[in-house]
Amino acid sequence: MEEELLMVRVAELYYDEDKTQDEIGALLKISRWKVGRLLTQARERGIVRIEIVHPRARRLGLERQLVERHGLAAAIVVPAPDGDDGTLDRVAHAAADYLTAMRPVPRTLGVSWGRTLRAVAEALPDGWATGVTVVQLNGGVSLNRRSGGAAGLAVTIAQRASGHVSLLPSPAILERVETKLAIEADRTVAGILEEAAEAQAFLFTAGPCDATSAHVENGYLTASDVEELARRGAVGDLLGRYIDTDGNIVDPQLDARTVGVDLARLRGAKRAVFVTAGAAKHDIARTVVTNGLCSVLVTDENTARALLEEQ
Amino acid sequence: MEEELLMVRVAELYYDEDKTQDEIGALLKISRWKVGRLLTQARERGIVRIEIVHPRARRLGLERQLVERHGLAAAIVVPAPDGDDGTLDRVAHAAADYLTAMRPVPRTLGVSWGRTLRAVAEALPDGWATGVTVVQLNGGVSLNRRSGGAAGLAVTIAQRASGHVSLLPSPAILERVETKLAIEADRTVAGILEEAAEAQAFLFTAGPCDATSAHVENGYLTASDVEELARRGAVGDLLGRYIDTDGNIVDPQLDARTVGVDLARLRGAKRAVFVTAGAAKHDIARTVVTNGLCSVLVTDENTARALLEEQ
């Protein structure tokens, strides 16, 4: 259309050449109001594209939609760069920013573990808060306080806030229920689980239900265990607990052998910050969000879109 | 820098969320003037990128620079899409637009030939002008008035302007000088050459000096002829005449066997429209432009940059 060409000319003069709408009108022999209208149309039609190019950019529009649609307290959505690389980093940074800005500062922060949370820990600057006690929400891998395992992650977060850390000295999943009960009966463990359950804020991720799961990697489950769980409807795990799309525990037997706070704690929490990135976790992310298992969601644009499209 | 993050937040609220600078100031607890300044900086630093996405978009900034730097009457620069495909089409369209808008409408228009000009001819809409006589500037290939050869191109342009066409019934380059002189002595040929030389506007392209040249393709020259020309400093041809970077004829002997108007005519012309696209022609384009062989340049962004970067 001829009108469209005019939009292009007007947009060039306005945005590239910094002319006023008046000047453009004079130049193209149209009224300045028409120039204004053409500009509006050009933006609407996408002829003029305005984008914010920055690793820390956000998608406020998607955030708002997510909050409305899923009744969240907040949502943080970062753009996914073209190559998909760096997405995790961006999400992690965004989560770190959110934690840093969170008011009131929680006295105790419950954390889970995983690659995503490790990235968040690394993204937190020294002094992101002061005096926050970090407590593990579920059983971890190494008991070494050095970086590397789940413990290291919690330690890092605590150190950078000049705070304390309460590690949960237990495997994630035990072989027998009796062992699990015995461990929970231990006064230290019980104390920590108590502390974790009462944490003022939670920070956690979820894992997909496939062979890449951290549980398989760490030997708590075998690839075939996970396959079986998936067959029974599991879409992923949260604090080591495998759930289906309705948010229900898939295998109560397995769950009874899993050490960590109950998912009910997340459901009730005012500040349950769920961090997720990548297409592999879209399903579990949907489950978490639609079942009210988090109040704050930090994710990437693609995940956000996936969470908004259905229904 | 912390300031930079603020720019990002401000830019998001302003451009994505359509908030006023006042509102943003209130939201972020900074004065509205600071908001304005942050926005300016964000644009300067390229955090906010505004682009005009349209096949007919132009690069007015580059156009202005070209006009200034090389003393042109006008320059038309189109963005080069990522895949480089479609660039020729865009340039051709832009040339067609320019011709259509050219005032006063030339009574006679001299044209050369080549793939680029063919694209221009195809891009001209029916009725782009009325009553323009199109005359060939140099010897062509087929004398068939149908589309395909150089003749068809001129015919197309004329037809779409409801005008006449004067074809130059001669090969581009002859084997012997005597033959060339004999052809030029022919009254028809002489008349057309006269008409061409007096044309009120010229429309032409240039070819690179390599085996892809249309002259090789059409058998006027062999690949080794072209190689030899290149060795002697030729960067390409204009109306069949091979020139070096200083705009001088490389091989006077060859030139004496070439039928068509003299390059001097272009140099003096007020409306010599040179159309070029693609990296292969950067060198010859530079030669044409720096030696004043055109007054109007129609090209793509990359060529424009190449013409601006040196010295």
Place this chain on the structure above:
DNA sequence: CGGTGCGCTGCTCATATGAGCAATCTGATG
């Protein structure tokens, strides 16, 4: 032929924005 309603135009006026400037802060230097 005469409505009648829709879309486009150019206006008025309120608001948003940028230029320019004085006040203030910062931090380097003697």
Place this chain on the structure above:
DNA sequence: CATCAGATTGCTCATATGAGCAGCGCACCG
């Protein structure tokens, strides 16, 4: 510690812009 240059801030005021509205032309339909 005093001083001063340079940056940064928040202002005033002129200008640019968008919202909303009345007038106009045009196509459609009775």
